[in-house]
Ligand SMILES: Nc1ncnc2c1ncn2[C@@H]1O[C@H](COP(=O)(O)OP(=O)(O)OP(=O)(O)O)[C@@H](O)[C@H]1O
């Protein structure tokens with residue numbers, strides 16, 4: 108690992124230190140040898156060794172110092188006594204050695220710099236590949252999401268067309284059944300049977316109308332509402348089911364809560380969905396709590412709220428539905444809001460409850476989030492735009 112330069116600081120790795128130590132030792136040995144063989148220029152070529160070792164440090168300052176020391180040491184050989192008339196030849200010989208040393212230093216530095224550039228390019232390529240892989244994963248996820256949405260739209264269209272096609276002949280059957288009841292020769296026994304047919308037909312017609320209205324989702328039309336007017340009816344509707352399963356359902360509403368920006372019917376449906384999930388996940392003796400609190404809106408919440416709520420105030424109301432149920436594994440909490448994600452048995456759940464609830468809350472300019480811990484329970488938190496008024500609402504238990 109070559110040394111790194113941070114400003115004027117030089118960080119040396121253990122390998123650099125070893126190379127520097129060996130280079131220093133070589134330098135000293137050659138200097139001593141030169142003392143014992145005066146005017147023998149062959150020893151001075153040995154300075155190539157410390158220069159080559161120092162190139163591996165990839166540090167220009169260290170290289171400059173080394174080359175200067177080696178050049179000075181080479182010329183210092185001239186201080187040794189020479190044979191008469193040989194001084195000029197000694198100067199030329201030592202200058203040739205210095206030339207070789209400078210050439211080696213130049214070639215060494217260029218070689219190492221090229222290697223460093225190649226390593227940097229390889230690292231940049233690896234980083235680029237990693238970010239490309241990440242982008243690819245995101246793309247695959249987005250495609251999955253698109254496929255699911257397309258599936259959802261296709262299912263919706265299918266349901267709507269089947270409901271429409273089946274609805275027309277059903278209306279005509281219902282009309283004929285009613286006409287049959289008014290026929291003069293109808294016996295009381297036949298009347299009873301006709302009434303049963305009529306009743307069951309009405310049920311089928313109602314189911315079809317429900318299906319048609321659910322596939323043609325209407326957009327919420329929110330108003331500023333009292334929180335309790337939204338939470339109360341949902342809790343009252345679900346309470347008997349909680350009671351029957353031996354689970355306590357508590358509503359905690361502090362005083363002086365702000366009004367919320369909500370479509371009463373739509374938010375009622377959202378709460379019923381969330382309470383139904385909590386009911387299914389919580390065992391006998393468990394508890395489910397609905398609590399509300401107001402806080403300042405974050406910048407992001409204000410921006411989101413301003414797109415739908417008139418006069419978006421800087422407040423939000425959080426409604427938390429907390430259960431002491433089975434909780435969810437981390438992987439499921441990520442997928443819980445995806446359409447058709449369900450862990451329930453076939454026929455027990457469609458996997459659309461949380462998906463549709465989130466769509467509804469988002470259409471209110473709010474948000475829906477979920478935290479869960481296996482074995483400890485789940486909290487579903489609804490955030491809605493809120494506005495402060497002087498109307499107070501007492502703490503209430505269902
Ligand atoms: N309170 C909760 N505790 C534990 N798991 C939950 C809770 N709420 C949701 N889940 C998990 O998230 C899944 C998706 O919930 P979602 O409401 O979207 O669909 P569902 O309840 O399975 O079906 P549907 O609501 O259509 O009847 C559930 O199947 C369940 O595994």
Ligand SMILES: [Mg+2]
Pocket residue numbers: 380383384456460461
């Ligand atoms: Mg559900």
